[in-house]
Amino acid sequence: MAAGRIRGDGDRERRREPDDRDAGRYADEEEYEEISAAEAAREGLRQIVGLTGRDPLGITSIEPTDDGWLIGVEVVEDHRIPASTDLLGLYQVELDLAGSLLAYRRTRRYQRGKGD
Numbered sequence: 001m002a003a004g005r006i007r008g009d010g011d012r013e014r015r016r017e018p019d020d021r022d023a024g025r026y027a028d029e030e031e032y033e034e035i036s037a038a039e040a041a042r043e044g045l046r047q048i049v050g051l052t053g054r055d056p057l058g059i060t061s062i063e064p065t066d067d068g069w070l071i072g073v074e075v076v077e078d079h080r081i082p083a084s085t086d087l088l089g090l091y092q093v094e095l096d097l098a099g100s101l102l103a104y105r106r107t108r109r110y111q112r113g114k115g116d
Contacts, residue, residue, distance in 0.1 A: 032098035037062055037069070044071030044093035047101050052091070055079075060090060068096040077109060086112040 035043065041059045049056050054075035061072035071093040078087035090108040095101060 034097045035069075035095075035099040037064070040069035040095055040099060041071055043099045044069070044095060045073050047093055047095075048073045048075060048091050048104060051104060052089075054089065057088065065094075068094065068099075068102065070094055072107075084113045088112050 041062050044062075045056055045059060048054070052075060054077060057074040057076060059071060060074050061070075063070045073091045073093060075089050075091065076086050077089040080086050088110055089106050090110075092105055092107050093101070094103040
């Protein structure tokens with residue numbers, strides 16, 4: 001329930017007491033909402049496209065970590081004719097629990113259609 005005091009002009013000034021919903025605000029804790037695996041995958045893909053400007057092929061992996069998410073994203077690095085000779089890149093994106101980018105790196109570059 002809100003606490004209040006009466007001001008001289010008769011208007012009531014309200015002051016809300018802190019409760020459990022305010023725990024982080026009063027302890028200087030960072031407030032964020034953890035994202036789901038699907039949201040992390042979409043955000044990882046969006047980040048790679050924004051950073052590299054490359055055409056994405058899709059998500060190849062997603063892995064939870066203690067601090068967030070590791071997402072594998074495959075992109076076309078160089079379009080060639082025929083398309084079966086395109087150069088592809090595999091990037092690893094590291095996101096924190098809230099979905100903010102921590103790091104990214106290209107882990108592999110290879111020709112489409114070439115097996116491991």
